[in-house]
Amino acid sequence: MKLKKEISKIIAEALEQASICVDEVSVNEATRPEFGDYQYNGIMPLAKMLQRNPREIAQQVASLIKTDGMIAKVEVAGPGFINIWIDSHWLCDAASVMLQDEHFAIAPRENPIRVVVDYSGPNMAKQMHVGHLRSTIIGDTLANLLEFLGDEVIRQNHIGDWGTQFGMLVAYLEESGLDEGSENLKDLEQFYKDAKKRFDEEADFADKAREYVVKIQSGDAHCLYLWQKFIDISLGHCEEIYKELGVGLAREDVRAESFYNERLPLVVDLLEREKMVEVSEGARCVFLSGEETPVIVQKQDGGYLYATTDLAALWYRSEVLHAKRLLYVVDARQSDHFKQVFRVAKASGLVREDEQLEHISFGTMMNRDGKPFKTRDGGTVRLIDLLSEAVARAKESINSKEEYSDKELEVLAQVIGIGAVKYADLSINRESNYIFDWDKMLSLEGNTSLYQQYAYARIMSIFRRYGGEIGNTISIDTEIEHRLSLALLRFEDVLEKAAKDAAPHQITSYLYEVATLFMRFYEQNPILKEEISEEVRQSRLALASLCGKVIKQGLAILGIGVVERI
Template identity: 45%
Template sequence: MSAVLSALATQLSSAVTAAFGAQYGVLDPELRAATRPEFGHYQTNLALRLAQPLGQSPRAVAEQLVAALDLSGLCEPVQIAGPGFINLTLLPSVLAAGVNEPVVFAPRGERVVVDYSQPNVAKQMHVGHLRSTVIGDALCNVLRAVGYEVIRQNHVGDWGTQFGMMVEQVLFEGLVVESLDIEGLQQLYQRGRKHFDAEGNFGDLARARVVLLQSGDEETLAIWRQMVEVSLVEFDRIYAQLGSPLTRADVVGESAYNDRLQAVVDDLTVAGLLTESGGALCAFLPGFAGRDGSPLPVIVRKSDGGFGYSATDLAAVRHRVDDLHANRIVYVVDHRQALHFQQIFALCRAAGWLPATIPAEHVAFGTVLGKDGKPFKTRAGDTIRLASLLDGATARAQALLDERETLEEGARAAVAAAVGIGAIKYADLSSDRINDYVFDLDRMVAMTGNTGPYLQYAHARLSRLLSKAGETPGLVTVLEQPAEQRLALLLSGFGDTVIQVAVTLQPHRLCTYLFEVAAALSTFYETCPVLTSEGEVRASRIALCAATRRVVHDGLGLLGISAPDAM
């Protein structure tokens, strides 16, 4: 809570204590932003909540509360509205101080490990990886901004039975893997799959190759490493195009935990948490049952002696607690994995690997849909490649900029990439992440409405105005007009909004805030001339524009979106 809101809440609690006794002073004032300008800046329904226990009318309670309230130096005279709502209007000087005061977050001395993106080796990144990467980047940015030390972990799928099949297919065809690109690797997988299904002898060889891979056979490992390298080159390219800060240093693939899997089984066995079921070793945890009431197992070791992804995820949690010393663990994975992570976290806590003091959170998200309301796919029914999606958005933005002809031709390509990629990111982040959303590129790149380009244009317009002003912005000192006050009030809430996102892990809260700022800016433009004003009013409005530009720039940056100076 900002200093001003904290001060208001403290004074309201003191007034309740003075008027009605300390037993009521502990009530949260529940200050909320006023819904309409005529209601001031903040409202509280404290009087309505006190009316019943005090046996008085809400209006009478409000009058006594206001009489005991001292908000001198903070607010205009307090107003009582309707049945007993208390409306608070901050003094212009207080609003100005809220804008001029820099947002500073103190280091927390805690480490957060964030697992996100998670593409698979030998497969192209697709639309399903978009959400995890975009949401994960935004959350990492926000958590770092509020003072956490953030460690990014990209849990790449680079291990498992399919690689035995692919290595065997490489040897069968006599291929040089380095000559392939990611599309070639994906086609190799498809050919290997057909070969595996059609020829029993090849299937036996592929299964034997998995054993060789897991046991460290050098020839097998060399081919596997080549596949990983080709894939990482492509992932690097996509991350660069997307503007993601993920690097190879953040990649910790499934293979990294291979040597730890047996210890997972051994330790869970010693702890009495594993049961043999059909030859597999499973954990049956209380509270997890199917629709028929039968227990739902966590299969830690399969009946053939191999390890599934549950064992890998258990080892990953141990690594993050024991080796990375995480104080908080976050997984950005789609909602379909909710049960899996509930079981993994529960088993880790039962084993003592995940102390109760360390929160582990599954940041679930919904599905990207097409305009038909079904999962977004190509006309042929294939999953849409992320690369083509990003290229398409950039091309659409380029076409719009070409129509406007407001930029030099040489600058358009860079701005088109910023606008196109930003449009996709903002559309993904602006709705509650747990919801599905429709991928509609025409709506995403629109310059009006709650879109990324609308916010980017607001930033560019402010940059142009400040450039024309030709002076170094000072401090906000004059806030006489309602539009000025509304914009200043919103700007002072930037820090609180960022903290909310860090606590809730819901980036759409920041998007909603930035859109409100941009809308308030538009009203400010209409009613408060800037460059044609004079004296202190002009200087103050230039300072207000500079503060707004800073908030929009920093807010978009936290979302992982570029803020061009011209569009």
């Protein structure tokens, strides 16, 4: 249900009846409970334009607002605010419909678009580390979200599988004759170090490695075979982490750097034809007005750089994938790079004019002391270690009333631990750096995943205890029921806004509000107690049920699971 749109429509009708012309009417949630459920603040700027008294106009418009359906009453307040109360009967009906609809009464997209979400993009030469975490989970959330809302999402994992270091790695791989099961390859970081050591210490090996680079890039079958083998193994490691994280990136989503090789010279050709290329210090560059540094598309030695690869990828996504919106979930440090590359892509016609190119940037993960997240000795933290620590800590913190087998405890710790890491990251504005704090993220208090999971488990517990069928008629008697129902109905508005802004933290804030409201509702409005009539009980059960569904679905979009008992 698009609440805001519905309310705006009613206001727009009133404005029209008052013969006032407005381009777009938009309402906001009321800032305080005594100001109603929603407020319309558009009268004041309007009054200024019309040179009239805002309060008078507000009075006139308010008197024309229909209050026989969705809106129960309106009031003019302050200099010209129009406060709006939603009708409780209307809310009941809408909430009941939402409860019965498997897609939360969210209408199918009028104009679904094809969206490419580029995220994760690990480097095949190294083990995944914490630096990959944010891109991976923010990107996955955005993909889930857009998919849920009905867009056609294409996930793209732009893995780093090309470049000089692969000659060394492949040479070392051949020499050691390893295969996928090998222990030595379990730790890519170590494998890389070992290879590097040989490269630095033994001239023969170094020569061989350099030879391999040339061979791979010129398409030598044997070398390509080894290279492919190396990538398979390395990618396999990444996929283990995706599985652990519950991230929906599959093998078919991989479009590696190497995938674009053939397009690279074509990109340069096209830019040449558009007369955008200038040779500077031997390199082929595109100079953009207002930019200090050029976009280098071909090095003086003829090699290509990441800008060229990104241009080729943009081209492919436009020409072959026909994407309308392209999201690049990449570290904020690359914002200059993307700004430039996007400009070149548009100016050269590599992408269509109407394509939306967005760099979904994010800040760095910090330690509690505010410094970049590192191990004690200053090394990078491997993602796999971080995740197992999360699960271990979760297991430790579980103080369950329920009886569990070891296996069940394992699953529980997994859901809670991984959920905590993801939620902590997703719940803050992605643009800013964020402080990684184990205690905070695994706490039951405050805006955490565990609080949501606990609320969910509590709802499930009510149903278990009740035992019977739960109807789907909701009636509202109390203030808190009204607020909770309204919050639940805002689900679609929140998701749409979060999708538009590519802002997962809007979803977590919302879920926290829902969970909090549920806790308060449950505290104040008994459900299973004897003195409660069956009719009221049924309604409250239904409301609890809708709460549970919204929390579960909301968390699912964030890639976080729930459990029936904690």
